[in-house]
Amino acid sequence: MHELEVKKIMAGVRSGKINVDEAVRKLKFVPFEDLGFAKVDHHRALRKGFPEVIFCQGKAKNQVVEIAKRLARNNSVILATRATEEMFTAVKKQIKNSQYNKISNTIIINQNKKIMKTGKILIASAGTSDMDVAEEAAVVAESMGNKVERIYDVGVAGLHRLLNNKKKIEDANVLIVVAGMDGVLPSVVSGIFGKPIIAVPTSVGYGASFKGIAPLLTMLNSCSPGVVVVNIDNGFGAGYFASMINK
Amino acid sequence: MHELEVKKIMAGVRSGKINVDEAVRKLKFVPFEDLGFAKVDHHRALRKGFPEVIFCQGKAKNQVVEIAKRLARNNSVILATRATEEMFTAVKKQIKNSQYNKISNTIIINQNKKIMKTGKILIASAGTSDMDVAEEAAVVAESMGNKVERIYDVGVAGLHRLLNNKKKIEDANVLIVVAGMDGVLPSVVSGIFGKPIIAVPTSVGYGASFKGIAPLLTMLNSCSPGVVVVNIDNGFGAGYFASMINK
Amino acid sequence: MHELEVKKIMAGVRSGKINVDEAVRKLKFVPFEDLGFAKVDHHRALRKGFPEVIFCQGKAKNQVVEIAKRLARNNSVILATRATEEMFTAVKKQIKNSQYNKISNTIIINQNKKIMKTGKILIASAGTSDMDVAEEAAVVAESMGNKVERIYDVGVAGLHRLLNNKKKIEDANVLIVVAGMDGVLPSVVSGIFGKPIIAVPTSVGYGASFKGIAPLLTMLNSCSPGVVVVNIDNGFGAGYFASMINK
Amino acid sequence: MHELEVKKIMAGVRSGKINVDEAVRKLKFVPFEDLGFAKVDHHRALRKGFPEVIFCQGKAKNQVVEIAKRLARNNSVILATRATEEMFTAVKKQIKNSQYNKISNTIIINQNKKIMKTGKILIASAGTSDMDVAEEAAVVAESMGNKVERIYDVGVAGLHRLLNNKKKIEDANVLIVVAGMDGVLPSVVSGIFGKPIIAVPTSVGYGASFKGIAPLLTMLNSCSPGVVVVNIDNGFGAGYFASMINK
């Protein structure tokens, strides 16, 4: 509910159409739907510019379906991340226009003909194993209406692979740089290029990478300014933030 | 064994019915039953106001059954937490009146007609995935004779969902607030309402939530006074403590 | 600002005394005073039942004085925790009725004749070195109008020292149990007595106590139900919560 | 050294003015000045849009002075963070137009008449003690040519203090949200407003805040999308990144 609606309620009070007690009640925010196990936030798109994204991990299959159905009524593009293929099959039965991206485990429901895509976000990954996280970021950014370019497997073990893509990087407004293990790629990219970088540590690695703690710390301590960080494996958050600042 | 019994033994000594050595032996506390692998604490209900609750995790199925049988002889309401369905089936065969709550993995044995419920405890959860922990708290609190109201999925990503339940919150004596991931809900609720809050961090999340460490730390550091914390995923402890202070 | 004021504004809108834009602006919460470096929350006493307590650590001396002066205008009892003697001297110059508790590093400004004290809170500490934290809890609870009884140095290295105080413990409504090092005291007290316990880990200890992590974990994992935990050295939080549930 | 210069070298080679070996040597990047203990990066402004910022912590006083002098020759605005007053005094002797910001421990050398400031960055802090970090962000952002607005001490213990500043928040392009202890403020702000947020955890707190680990984890795990994180106490990094995306 935004300012206009508040003013409308006020006008109703002044004109006497709405009495005081009713107005007080109305002034509490309402636009969500209560499913018992979930309160679907129809208000999100107004507030944040994109509807609630369904985080499927830890939810039951039917819970995902129910939430998706409610969101699909009021929004043209719906996203569900960390979704299993089983969840997708169940959603697909109820909502056509559903698609599944196997690498990133994402369900995209696009009831739009075509999403307009403007401004380029470049997504770089250090290794092949970081691709699922990178793709989550890519799918989210594309669904939110951004052009996305990918350069994967450009880690510093062979720095020329990165430098060879200099042109692509310079054309982008924002960079998302995904890396596990030592997580050095964002620092290096930031040292060379003058672009804002969203660094995404991944849980790829073994031993002292501690499921992503090592690259997370590397990225937080980057010596080169212009790097911000999201949670380990949080491709979604990176894609979302990149979209916000690309606009 | 409480003070009255001690005095009775003393009287027996004075009157000569009980000799000194026997009295010394009796003065050691006795009221538990030794099953070898477990010592069932029949004394607990007197001491704490509720019988021993069976923590099933790490116990064998038959161990759960044996402990439940002994407790059921002296107590009208028995609880077993972190129980599998298999354990329940085994218990059910021996003790009718057994029921199983699938969400919270709890066995409730109620040999009472009806549990009197007084005073309201409100249980709020940040997300749908926190429901099992929230339900464990709810089942425990209800079994111990409290009215329980639930408001689930009211995390701060859509703060109006919480504010819309203001009335329910203000009617409660105690709040149990359950949250994983960033664990911010208890701080926010405490900043708005003047109620004692028992915060329960959950292991819901990924990456840097470190299976509940992130919300645990958030809750321990709450800037808003009136928040206390229990172990990660410890719905039982929260329900138990809430019941103690609701009375 | 509470419900009555909202209704008053609504009435003003209906009667035409307040126009719509003004009402919208008023409906945002106002009752705090902006000092630039701080926003004094005069609203706190209404919302939580006790005015904002000044956490002095990290604040400049003059910031503490300024905040104290503003709070003292609207409230009869003011508390400032983690205050140095220097801060106290500065406050004292501006506000008579200020007192300083050296053990707990607390400033108490009592403009009341006498605080009514009802209901007993018992505060137990495991060792002599835990006294500053225990006293912080005590001072807070007393200032908030509770009777407080102390039993210090009753750690389990000599369990009889605790058991000898059985009567005092049984007379209390709530227990605050303070311990550093191994932090076992709350578990033991909870195993013997049927009282709600607020456990306070302290940073007392050395080596693997890790400045309070060891007792914090002990308390969070207490095998005996009825124990909740606050932050390391957070006597304030324990005294505050105990006061809330003592009423 | 940028593309134009490379082409110039090439042209020199073709025309025979520069021989092959010399060209090879030239094609290695040169534009830094070697002071032995430091290599001043004059190339930074071209690459990143702002000259190298001097991180004074761990450097000797005379090292800071020397680096500042070299940078001041080619750049109109120079920044030095984590500087002591002693360092400032030494710099001031050599470079007039030097100023010191005591709260943020920053030296600003502005040889420009006036820095043009466009686009608003809003900086919010949870508590008074977070001000030094917030001010570091503010000084950096202002030096880099951004309008900055501050709202300090708006933590969730009194949520209305935040909501009262709704207008200011909605006018900003980017938000920097600074918080220690539980670090919940960025999540809450993100749940209410649709702005990109750079969250800065601070080392303010005690006990289980572990010098900033608690708010760092809270922020990384934010349930509300649109939040990115920088290192603990890294006001500089937040101000720098905010400036990059504000343009």
Place this chain on the structure above:
Amino acid sequence: MHELEVKKIMAGVRSGKINVDEAVRKLKFVPFEDLGFAKVDHHRALRKGFPEVIFCQGKAKNQVVEIAKRLARNNSVILATRATEEMFTAVKKQIKNSQYNKISNTIIINQNKKIMKTGKILIASAGTSDMDVAEEAAVVAESMGNKVERIYDVGVAGLHRLLNNKKKIEDANVLIVVAGMDGVLPSVVSGIFGKPIIAVPTSVGYGASFKGIAPLLTMLNSCSPGVVVVNIDNGFGAGYFASMINK
């Protein structure tokens, strides 16, 4: 190889039977058998008073069998810990007199008629779930020739269960106290009884017990002197050390 053998070599040198180079070679310690993947230490029984105990975790089935066979040639009692039933079946085929203890996952090969047992070691566990670790300690101590008495499930949630076993505890020379979760039992036992205690933390628990870190820290920080600690779940080490000091 012990002193006598060294003297024998020396005598050989003096008499000329052994030449100098040969003596130098012989003076390097020899008594182990090389299986390629393992070097069976036949020297251990002389050095430590008990033959090498086979730690099966991480070894292949056939490796366990081969090592057991070699040890069985020179020793009358052989122990293998953390053994699966499969491993046992394979060992049994080659070495009769093999027995398997299912609770502690231990293989015992006793080629003695009867192990003489002297001096009592008491093993107490806090909960039923700690039994496997407690039993590992018990089996090891018994195999090494000690009398063992067990009192299980005597955690502090019902302290009287412990106190009721006072006599058994006072009769023992050494106590092994096994506990998971909060790990407080050793501190409490040590506060009451004047016996040396070997504390064994277990990985029993959930959430902030962090697979045994919580009880490990509790035990290391015990306020009551007379407590030493072994690794998490290390029943073997506790039984072994108890046996050493019982003699």
Place this chain on the structure above:
Amino acid sequence: MHELEVKKIMAGVRSGKINVDEAVRKLKFVPFEDLGFAKVDHHRALRKGFPEVIFCQGKAKNQVVEIAKRLARNNSVILATRATEEMFTAVKKQIKNSQYNKISNTIIINQNKKIMKTGKILIASAGTSDMDVAEEAAVVAESMGNKVERIYDVGVAGLHRLLNNKKKIEDANVLIVVAGMDGVLPSVVSGIFGKPIIAVPTSVGYGASFKGIAPLLTMLNSCSPGVVVVNIDNGFGAGYFASMINK
């Protein structure tokens, strides 16, 4: 209070000299003296074989003096660990026969002519810097009536320094092995000699020794059985336990 006294009270009850209520009261343990800030445990010597040892860290100078005075009335040998020289000077004024050991920061009050010393405890340290912890263990063990032999600076960087002391080691009943940094000495000693070893990690080291965590973990994971561990820098605990098992 021990069994005899209980029987005496019982006899008093039977004979009518003591009435029932009085007996109940008496049966609670009494033998401690309440100083307000401390409860001096006169009962300790009976229960544990040695009087309460004063842990001075975190106590005020006058608190140490008061506790020492009370203990000195009933005990011939008193120990205070982690004492400053200032504390010693204050104690010395009140209790002659007080001595101070500067290396271990220990006050010893010996009102005995001479402590009988029997059975040898050997204390080995890896480096010169571990001497304060090693000496704390030595002083405690000597005060409790044990012969103590020291071999310092025998770390594995020069293994022959250890092997050269073989005879001394083999003559001891118990070994205390003190090491910081990598903490490998106890494992090595245990691999060579068949003696029970109490391993003491120290906070000596830097970087990844993390103030004693590295040697603590090394010792807990010792591959060689017969090693138990105490807290980091806990020379006192090691000396105390060694004394218990030396007898």
Place this chain on the structure above:
Amino acid sequence: MHELEVKKIMAGVRSGKINVDEAVRKLKFVPFEDLGFAKVDHHRALRKGFPEVIFCQGKAKNQVVEIAKRLARNNSVILATRATEEMFTAVKKQIKNSQYNKISNTIIINQNKKIMKTGKILIASAGTSDMDVAEEAAVVAESMGNKVERIYDVGVAGLHRLLNNKKKIEDANVLIVVAGMDGVLPSVVSGIFGKPIIAVPTSVGYGASFKGIAPLLTMLNSCSPGVVVVNIDNGFGAGYFASMINK
């Protein structure tokens, strides 16, 4: 691409065969092949002396096959570590001369007749369970053209097993010492022998070994100089580095 090629391009520019723009483009490094999911680094052998080694963990089977095929075109010896048998079967179908080492999970493709092996690297392991990591190091070192000798199961629980292999150790140029649990072997070997040691911590162990953290810290803190460390379980890295310095 190395210096010669750069000069060739320069010569092309001078002679007019290559125009300036083309030269600029060429001067960016090219020699890798883009498979989309991976950029195969053909340049690696020139730069590092050995072709890219395929780290299979986290890659799909067909990705491993594709990368192997490309590398096999330009290199005679190819290695793939952390490969499953399934991956091997798939590779084998496409590239004969492929072999699989089951213990170390390594695929070796040797299109050379015979690898020349010079200079000895000795690999020692503390236990039988560390063999997979030790073998990974061995296979890597052999493939890179080094002589390798193995002595396994020589942990300090039976130190003579190590000392008995003195000759083999003294003949080597470099030692790789592999150990889990307490990780003390490298320190001990370094204290006795004057050889450079590459220490490899393994995740073998339980409880407080924390999947390799304990031996990692032990090795990093080694009191004996001449020890360097690689990641937990990183046999590959140790074999690779040993090979570099053996040459």
Place this chain on the structure above:
Amino acid sequence: MHELEVKKIMAGVRSGKINVDEAVRKLKFVPFEDLGFAKVDHHRALRKGFPEVIFCQGKAKNQVVEIAKRLARNNSVILATRATEEMFTAVKKQIKNSQYNKISNTIIINQNKKIMKTGKILIASAGTSDMDVAEEAAVVAESMGNKVERIYDVGVAGLHRLLNNKKKIEDANVLIVVAGMDGVLPSVVSGIFGKPIIAVPTSVGYGASFKGIAPLLTMLNSCSPGVVVVNIDNGFGAGYFASMINK
């Protein structure tokens, strides 16, 4: 003591000059000098190729002097690391030829005319603040007879500063790369050059660098093979190891 001496003893036995018991005693290693608080290891130079280096941290001034004096009798070059200026002054009084390096806090006693230096070790540091650690490595390597070249402040925030030193790097046999904060420099250098790299993490940084944990983890997880790691701030260990492999 080395092999020759052993043979000499054997010959003495054969000839009857040395009796058997005496020989057994002699065969224990002797060449160290016992100062009580330290056992000076004169044997080290034979075993390791360089005499014992005095680690001064945690030692008393006079202890350092005594050890230095003993070592100086048998060795021409003596090193003492982590020494204060006070320690140096005390040493200087007793041993002329002593010099102090202020940046690295190292005492060098050179009784040689001139140390022969062969083979180049290159030492690179990421920042100016890492210089003390880098210099410790440099001093150690020089004292041990290696040519050392330094390139400081070449962190990845300005990568061209590194690339500009390509020639120097390619001329070296071994690289020591020192970095704090994000610790990415070794990975980057290793990705470009084919040299063995000893990576040294430093405690330089703040917040989530956790006094060197962040760069330590980065280096352990380096994606580029050919990197080994030493303890945080361990310049000594890096210089020592580099010297071993440079020869």
